[in-house]
Amino acid sequence: MNKRGYLLQSRCYLKKGVERMNQIVGFIGTGVMGKSMVRRLLAHGYDVRIYTRTKEKAEDLLTEGATWVDSIASLANQVDVVITMVGYPKDVEEVYLGEGGIVQNAKAGTYLIDMTTSKPSLAKQIYEIAASHSLHALDAPVSGGDIGAREGTLAIMVGGDETAFHTIQPIFQALGKNIVFQGEAGSGQYTKMCNQIAIASNMMGVCEALAYAKKVGLQPENVLKSIESGAAGSWSLSNLVPRMIKEDYSPGFYIKHFIKDMSIALESAKEMGLQTPGLELAKSLYDELANQGEENSGTQALIKWYLST
Template structure:
């Protein structure tokens, strides 16, 4: 499988597509913004004028889109991916969407002879650039095995977690954990600053103990310096926490801490911080303490 059609060349999709080009795949990319397509072409890929051109000859089709309605439109739409994908192709959707939408995509894909995987990713922009993403994959075992070499290029930790929709369910849990971690790191920083502690050394020692986490390591400096250049925007995390809450209600699960964090994230979006990196949730915590 050497020909890859890639739809969605944003913060995550762009670096992933470029890594596949570097690995020797023939990658044809499509994005609504032509500048993103031109960037892929500059990296050695090919540009497509529309979805049909990107996917019609592809052995593997990868989509990386913002939300469930985007996947429904781009993949399931009248002129979408499945309308043009050839029978036998492998569709890998790396978007983070509602599990039930992924199950619908898998069903519709099977009707057209296309194998489908829901494969949301974690690791942020740097993980995409480094080809070190964590990828949680739902779908048939045979399709997962067929995608192995592609996943090796873009991911470091790649795990088949169950049937269609399972990848999205695990990703929802991931976003729940990450949001809670970000909120607590932000609270800790406000607490430390209130006591006049040297926060750089404080986080150094905290990172070496049980309080340590990838979130703490990756996000504390941006919080301390008040720099929130987006690797993953607050507004997207807000969307993901909506997926968590919806799926939790459907299964009768209570997520009290997650619900509180979801409200804080919603407030940050309402106050105009949605375009910041999700570590910008610090601003909302600081506002509650009158320090921002």
């Protein structure tokens, strides 16, 4: 959709009574999820500034109404809210706390929202350092994949100060539907780990069910119709099995990023003395796939492991 189309869509949202804040929003991390999230913000009438290492990679978003900024420092100084959706905890740390990063350059009173799935301990560290600079930091990881990002139906799990959470609600409402304040800094990330732990074992069950159906000669599409609305139903079953059946392994969520998430969850569980055998097994299977060159495939590519055995 071009810039004119997004302006028309924005007017439509506003006519329907969708609230928005008169804030300039900076966005860092325009990958599979980030691009759709930027488009949601544009559609809701926000002035969105984006940073990418190369301007060419942002041309489609610029055509649709976003403004490109040539450095993190410059972006942080221009906006009222900074949203980050980057790859790994090391990226989060660099973007926020590194030289020329957000915390050093943001104006006092700026809201910092990290929507990356990252380490709870890092979320707490960023919160404390941000507070010392009169900045409001929230950890707000999401679930829902590329579909949720595109349709604005993400589940958003938020940690930090509750007052800041309520102030930023209109932005969250542009991006998701299930928006829950979980508690103090780090709570959003801890909640996302619960989400990823549940998905890890569920993905194994989903793939095993599909592999079983194929093995006995059933029609997978018909099996899905029967089981997705019953006790076996899950988001992964309804949204990822159709991709598996079509042999569509394009990423809504990269295997390499899921491995990162599972590693964080395992590390955190170990610190608490909690055993997570299902999570350990799931990670080992995904590690095998990554070693076979599937790290940039979507998580639904796990079915390949079952069908190859």
